Amino acid sequence: MSEKRGRLKDKVAIVTGGAGVIGGAITESFCREGATVVVSDLESSKWSDFLGSLDIADPDKVKFIEADARDDKEVKSLISKVAGDFGRIDVLVSTVGGSKDALIHKMTDEEWDSVIELNLRTTFLACRAVVPQMRQQEYGKIVLISSRSYLGNIGQINYSTAKAGIVGFTSSLARELARYKVNVNCVVPGFIDNPRLALMAEKYRQMRMELNPFGTAALPEDVANTILFLSSDEARQVTGQAIHVASW
Ligand SMILES: NC(=O)c1ccc[n+]([C@@H]2O[C@H](COP(=O)([O-])OP(=O)(O)OC[C@H]3O[C@@H](n4cnc5c(N)ncnc54)[C@H](O)[C@@H]3O)[C@@H](O)[C@H]2O)c1
16 A cells, blocks of 8 residues: 555545446545545446445445436436535546447447447546535535547457547547546556456467567556546646556
8 A cells, every 4th residue: 555645635536436446546546645536337237346345444434326327317316426525526427438349340339339328428427416516515526437449449449439538528628628627637557457357368468468568568557546636636637638557
């Protein structure tokens, strides 16, 4: 556990898709820096096991709200519950995302639509819901998650399109919100070590690792540390940026 510096002391953060690999690392690092974290994800039944697996000194600082990030009503209700309970929302990290790979001539409508929806529409819905609160309080940090795949990847037309969309979305929203002292940035992770890697053929593991200038897989904490910086006041003059982690 790294030293606690209170960089998010008394801040209230929402992490959508927070019960995933990167979401868990974000939750740990935010708690360590003094935030209250509201994790939102699909299945509340899995939450207590997941929370138990995290390295968190005070589990009472983490709340869980079940919400489907693709559903506008559920997202609005999540945001209004957090704003009502805590009186403010300082940080939104939208991590919901995922891929369904296929070459374009084999890609189904469902594979296209669902990946655009899961990565891009969820980002739009979460931001649209939280912006009125952040505008009103004249403070906020929004961090979105793209992927190195936005630069192009065979078999990922749907995913790379959605993740490229997040880079443009970030740039536009940052321009809309700077006047309200709201920062909007995204991180662009490359190859991140996670339990799913065990399922990947060695040839593809190697190919992915070669895209990292350090020639290795990064850890979820490497992404979380960058998100922590972008969510803190240390980054108050950083907005509209796409920050690569484990890629270039
Ligand atoms: N892990 C990597 O190597 C990597 C690399 C680049 C980008 N990314 C991006 O980082 C983000 C997080 O990735 P991860 O590896 O932690 O993924 P993950 O699959 O471990 O976590 C995603 C979480 O989102 C939740 N989720 C899925 N659909 C949802 C919905 N409709 N509503 C609410 N929650 C939902 C899942 O239950 C899961 O807990 C994603 O956007 C992913 O595209 C990951």
